Amino acid sequence: MNMTTQTALPGWQRLMTLVLPRTGGESVFRMLFRGIAPPLLGIMVFLGLWQIGASHVHTSLGTLPGPAAVLKQAGNLYQEYRDDKAREAAFKARQKLRKADFLAQHPGQEYDAIRYTGQPTYLDQIFTSLYTVFVGFMLGTIIAVPLGIVCGLNKTIQAALNPLIQIFKPVSPLAWLPIVTLVVSALYVSPDPMFAKSFLISALTVTLCSMWPTLVNTALGVASIDKDLLNVAKVLRLSTRTKIMKIVIPSSLKLIFTGMRLSLGVAWMVLIAAEMLAQNPGLGKFVWDEFQNGSSQSLSRIMVAVFTIGFVGFLLDRIMHTLQQMASFGQGTE
């Protein structure tokens, strides 16, 4: 078909051009099918195996829940969210009545309203986890990137810091937690705290465990800048600030983002563990509380949380990947 006449084609003929084979040999539909079908097939097979396998495992709380039970609990959790909204509305209505009653009895006085305090719903807990991981990750990045740049540019500092990095890198968050708890409890004393201590403890633990990939990759990225570019900086007698902003960072951006992507993955995993023990009201605490409940629905609810954690982690990774693509000037990453 002639390119010039394509726009004049009626709708159905344009549709036919999509379905019919192109010069490449594949129609768009076929390409889509090839992209979606294998993952879909994989998921279906997994669900089937899970359903069959779960009904054969007998724990003291009944059989392991299959996909249907887990889906039902997901629905329950959403319903609980709706119920909480309804309770909040009822509470506000009661408060209105109390206020009217109070003002009728004591005209002219000020009525102190009290706010609604429901239990955090599942959605609230997801947002708390996201917020905490974001803060922890940002803190880690703010520390790791400048430090990494310094390490990459200066071999002496790199050699000096390397043993410390290697020793602290493998430390588990559960080992940091008691120390961080004690330090925060001792240092963060204020009569009207802005942040809850459990939030700070979780965020700081996330920082301590997740900043190492960023640090190492930034140092590596900066150290492997093309020597010619650094020579250019010397020839032009660029100030350090200009050198870093115009040459170092743009060249090593790809590796910095690789590091950040790894760090975010680690941060999300560490967060769940840290929340369980620091009692930050997020997904980690949800899982721990459900374990403690020991009801016949607990396992299903924990599995809902597992899938939520996995799904959110996947989303975070995709976001970082997109940012990485944007920052790589189209050099293409995996």
Add this chain to the structure above:
Amino acid sequence: MKRANIKALVGFNTARRRFFKGTAIAACILALSGAAPFGMLDAQAAVGKAEKTSLKFGFIKLTDMAPLAVAYEKGYFEDEGLSVTLEAQANWKVLLDRVVDGELDGAHMLAGQPIGATIGIGTKADIITPFSMDLNGNAITVSNAVWADLKKRLPMMKDGRPVHPIEPKYLKYVVDDYKKQGRAFKMGMVFPVSNHNYELRYWLAAGGMNPGYYDPANGDTSGTIKADVQLSVTPPPQMPSTMEAGTIDGYCVGEPWNQQAVFMGIGVPVTTDYDIQKNNPEKVFGVSKKWADKYPNTLIHVVKALIRAGYWLDEQNNKNRLAAVKMISSPDYVGADEKVLANSMTGTFEYEKGDKRPAPDYNVFFRYNATYPYYSDAVWFLTQMRRWGQIPVAKPDSWYIKIAKEVYRPDIYAIAAKELIAEGKMKASDFPDFATETGFKGRQGGFVDGIVFDGRKPNAYIDKFKIGLKGNEKPR
């Protein structure tokens, strides 16, 4: 003529309407000012407004956190103008630490925790309690393997079921068997200063088994010196799974974790703590002394709400208990299945699967003055702490009574109770006579070994036990 009649009628009706309207308004005003349905009292109240209205309380997932849940769900906290968040805690240590460092304003605590903290067993901090949350509520459960061995030696009733209460001396045979095989007999309890620890030890000692001594002066806080049975700490909700995994052979814990073991088929309860000590103190509501001094009015409002919650739980012979079970089975509170919670809360207790026995006072929230914090209860805990060596040296009777008076605060309870009576929400007959109440229960019987406890003579009581440190004895 008709018209005139109608006019007269209408006129009369209008006047009558106006009269009734006026009376109705007057009646409403009188009713509103008298009834005060939402409890916002005016100048006649002795207690001022709460200084801090946004509060966070911690609890552990146990049946007896019910007064907190009830006070929230039934709006009693709202009536006092308090905005309360209830948050489940991971374990007793985390709960205590968070109360001490101010993250929690107050918490559901073990009755011995304020005492232990004040005298420095574990974290040292001044904690006080003006309200006792409940009596009884615990049981001792053993694994299926231990039960199989134990059952052989128990006296049976005509219908083939064991005679209850099971006396601790029968467990001694099983423990001796384990010793002959070279295996340690391990049991779990929830916290070093918990009622469970002292009850379990009391019961084991009554059966002739030594539960072990503490030696904090020499750094030994494991409590296993010279032990026939080794005791260790496990958080309550993890007890069933720890026993299932074989790490412990039995435990002493509060409900629902004993009935949960029966439900899961992994263990059998052998005795409830009602049979170890009739109507023993179990949980209290604790706050740090710093907090209480800073917010005295708030504390009184909190205690008022909790008293009403306790009353509701035991009201009219436990008629509200099923509603309470529904409340606390929510995953935000205790979370266990309703049918597991229902047994103990509604007056029965299941031992072996299918063997349900009546236990009307398994959980007591208000009857028998359960909410009054008696000094003699505090003294009892202190005597047991000395008996097992957590208090390393002997102390005079006056020391015991002084500590009890620092930690347990029936004076705050009395103010709150009198407020409620003045507001008409409760009657004076619901409470002890504050004019004559000394805070000491007098001579108490009802212990499994038959020994009588007099709160005013702690050292004499300590000397009565066969197993336990006496006088100035040391563990080694």
